[in-house]
Amino acid sequence: MSEKKMRKVADDATGQLFWQDGKPPARLFVPLALQHVIAAIVGIITPAIIVGSACSLPADERTLLIQSAMLFSGIVTLLQAHPVFGRIGSGLPVITGASFAFVPVLNTIGGTYGIAAIIGAQFMGGFVAILFGVFLRQIKRLFPPVVTGTVVFCIGLSLYSVAVGYMAGGTGSPDFGSAQNWVVALVTLVCCIIFGNFGKGVLRLGSLLFGMLVGYALSFALGMVNFGGLGDASWVALPKVLPFGIEFQPDALVSLGAVFIIAAVEMIGDFSAVANGALGREARLGEIRGGILCEGIASTIGALFGGLPTATFAQNVGIATVTKVVNRRVFACAAGILIACGLIPKFAALLDTIPMCVIGGATISVFGTITMTGIRILTKGGLTDRRASIAGLSVALGMGISMVKGSLGGADMPPWVTSIFGGSAIVVTTLVAITLNLVLPDPNGERGADVREEEELGAK
Numbered sequence: 001m002s003e004k005k006m007r008k009v010a011d012d013a014t015g016q017l018f019w020q021d022g023k024p025p026a027r028l029f030v031p032l033a034l035q036h037v038i039a040a041i042v043g044i045i046t047p048a049i050i051v052g053s054a055c056s057l058p059a060d061e062r063t064l065l066i067q068s069a070m071l072f073s074g075i076v077t078l079l080q081a082h083p084v085f086g087r088i089g090s091g092l093p094v095i096t097g098a099s100f101a102f103v104p105v106l107n108t109i110g111g112t113y114g115i116a117a118i119i120g121a122q123f124m125g126g127f128v129a130i131l132f133g134v135f136l137r138q139i140k141r142l143f144p145p146v147v148t149g150t151v152v153f154c155i156g157l158s159l160y161s162v163a164v165g166y167m168a169g170g171t172g173s174p175d176f177g178s179a180q181n182w183v184v185a186l187v188t189l190v191c192c193i194i195f196g197n198f199g200k201g202v203l204r205l206g207s208l209l210f211g212m213l214v215g216y217a218l219s220f221a222l223g224m225v226n227f228g229g230l231g232d233a234s235w236v237a238l239p240k241v242l243p244f245g246i247e248f249q250p251d252a253l254v255s256l257g258a259v260f261i262i263a264a265v266e267m268i269g270d271f272s273a274v275a276n277g278a279l280g281r282e283a284r285l286g287e288i289r290g291g292i293l294c295e296g297i298a299s300t301i302g303a304l305f306g307g308l309p310t311a312t313f314a315q316n317v318g319i320a321t322v323t324k325v326v327n328r329r330v331f332a333c334a335a336g337i338l339i340a341c342g343l344i345p346k347f348a349a350l351l352d353t354i355p356m357c358v359i360g361g362a363t364i365s366v367f368g369t370i371t372m373t374g375i376r377i378l379t380k381g382g383l384t385d386r387r388a389s390i391a392g393l394s395v396a397l398g399m400g401i402s403m404v405k406g407s408l409g410g411a412d413m414p415p416w417v418t419s420i421f422g423g424s425a426i427v428v429t430t431l432v433a434i435t436l437n438l439v440l441p442d443p444n445g446e447r448g449a450d451v452r453e454e455e456e457l458g459a460k
Helices: 003-018 026-054 061-079 102-111 115-134 136-142 145-169 179-198 209-221 251-280 284-305 314-322 326-344 345-351 356-378 385-403 415-420 425-439 444-459
Strands: 097-098 310-312
Touching: 003 026, 026 061, 026 097, 026 102, 026 209, 026 314, 026 326, 026 356, 061 097, 061 284, 061 310, 061 326, 061 345, 102 115, 102 251, 102 356, 102 425, 115 136, 115 251, 115 284, 136 251, 136 284, 136 425, 145 179, 145 251, 145 385, 145 425, 179 209, 179 356, 209 356, 209 415, 251 284, 251 310, 251 314, 251 425, 284 310, 310 314, 326 345, 326 425, 385 425
Parallel strands: none
Antiparallel strands: 097 310
């Protein structure tokens, strides 16, 4: 074959990557799939590790939680790339995984009632997401940028204490707050910053992963890594039905249900961003609805097998937007890698050996990014006095009540008020922000602009 013909074949093969239904060879799509997995893996496993610790699970059950998180992240990613029944899945180039947005509420539920209550709340919360998808056009009007930005900002703030607690070694650990924990955590954080800001290519995309690898190597050298549970883990295992049991607590259902709605609103932003940035068009209403339905159904079913709630990953949306690679084989391959990892308990057990200080050092920057994302959403189009009033009062009440334990625990206070509103800043912040947005005067027509935006979405 002549050099000209060989170049034409190569160009044709490469061009298939930029077409959703193209058929590029494995030598092209496998490395790109690994790139997405590297960018997402820390975000997938870390919520499982944090929640498992908050619930005081033994090593084997934490391993199972990590395993299920990877397995269902892969399954949902596959469904998003290849919708089933014509309506379940967006068909857009996205990667999904266990979301940090759920972590504050999951920690509260797990610390109060245990892992079984998390499973019950997630099972019902998936139905909330399903209803949101079905009635997308009508419900989303309650969540304009001023509301979603305020709530995302509150989520970020709620995670700071989690990150700092992990940097210090994990609340309740014998060496909590030790200099050794802080040294490892800060080295991890510095490496994440260096890789993320000065690295190129894969180093930049996987900055958290590579930062954690440096922190892990340092903690191993210091004798902080415990491989005790690794030998007991099997090489291959299928998921079990209700491995942690299931329990329904009313306040847990309300708290997690509110986060499912916020996560659905965030997913709309991710679907819109990847459609505009990678496909050069607007996201269609059917794609957005199918994507949210997929996440809701998967979260409900995943709860029965010990999985955690999933959502789209913004970092992978960024990769697709920059590279313009939208081929379904890339995302199906990434999904297959995650599913394979989820079926190998030995791998999940190895991930569970990561010291808490390493996780804290890597994730505090993520939590800071979540907070700043909330600010960007809130200030889109300018921070007016009305938006500042809504955000300031909502966060003040939400964070204030959650930080002052027992503030809603008076003898004359109904128990349901204490349980629903006293433990989670997100529930109070969400309700106050929605209410203020509906009742406060709107001299600049912000609310009307948001309604027109929703009507344009519904028309697509």
